[in-house]
């Protein structure tokens with residue numbers, strides 16, 4: 523039995539694509555005491571993977587040339603040398619782009635596949651959903667009746683964050699790039715408004731849809747969208763910097779022009795990385811699972827087939843992102 527893996531073969535300068543990766547085959551590892559061998563069923567495709575390839579790495583555990591790509595995955599226990607897991611159980615772990623992964627039992631989370639389709643445990647019930655939970659409630663602190671603006675609103679974090687803000691009786695405006703995405707946000711997820719950037723600028727859209735301004739901007743994209751959103755901050759508003767996807771593949775970062783708006787609006791700006799809150803993830807997971815079960819929280823997944831298509835799937839979320847969570851079926 524061989525283990526197919528996807529490794530990084532060169533560091534990207536600009537847009538990441540298939541040319542930066544290759545498939546290799548290694549031996550399937552055998553678990554030692556306390557370890558579990560998992561057969562990956564789905565690997566996660568997330569924007570931060572691009573940051574792992576930066577030189578120097580933006581995160582401490584970057585991916586070097588010749589190394590296997592890191593990622594979250596969901597899989598089935600094949601062999602266990604731990605009392606905590608049995609073969610046949612489903613788990614989430616940080617096992618990377620490969621067919622078989624080895625992990626310490628304490629680094630795996632057992633999941634209940636009757637709750638949702640397996641890919642959802644990498645999206646709304648995984649790291650991106652947890653990010654939206656803490657980003658909205660811990661840092662965004664929305665109050666009922668307030669106006670919340672969310673960028674990349676049809677992505678996993680954005681669509682979850684928007685629904686959480688709606689559950690909190692806020693007025694939610696999403697930003698997306700196509701009519702189909704805006705239709706989905708309003709008709710399926712009950713956002714109050716959606717601004718289609720291919721039809722009107724953010725400034726035009728907010729003049730029409732938020733003439734009184736915004737109380738919370740949940741930023742997933744950075745760049746010009748963040749800059750323009752700053753112009754609409756109300757007094758005592760908050761800006762949560764969750765991500766900057768528009769900047770991950772560019773060589774020259776966008777320079778903000780409207781930073782002074784934070785001062786005049788007495789606004790607070792908070793950046794965060796969800797990995798720093800890992801000890802508190804169980805709190806978020808139990809709430810997200812309950813809301814999904816009660817059908818209060820909707821989710822959507824897009825599946826690429828075949829591990830060898832993981833690089834193509836990663837390229838797609840920066841160029842023609844579908845609605846919702848992108849995963850690769852191994």
Ligand SMILES: NC(=O)c1ccc[n+]([C@@H]2O[C@H](COP(=O)([O-])OP(=O)(O)OC[C@H]3O[C@@H](n4cnc5c(N)ncnc54)[C@H](OP(=O)(O)O)[C@@H]3O)[C@@H](O)[C@H]2O)c1
Pocket residue numbers: 567568569570649650653674675676677678679680698699700703742743763764765766767768769794795796797839840841842843846847848
């Ligand atoms: N702080 C944390 O710990 C944390 C954790 C998870 C995610 N994040 C961040 O949250 C953001 C969203 O992640 P996600 O998991 O929701 O991603 P996702 O499900 O893969 O969706 C990607 C989204 O980004 C948008 N997008 C892609 N390229 C863009 C560009 N150049 N400019 C503007 N929008 C672009 C896409 O929509 P359109 O094509 O319609 O624009 C799509 O909605 C990312 O910035 C990510 O890094 C942060």
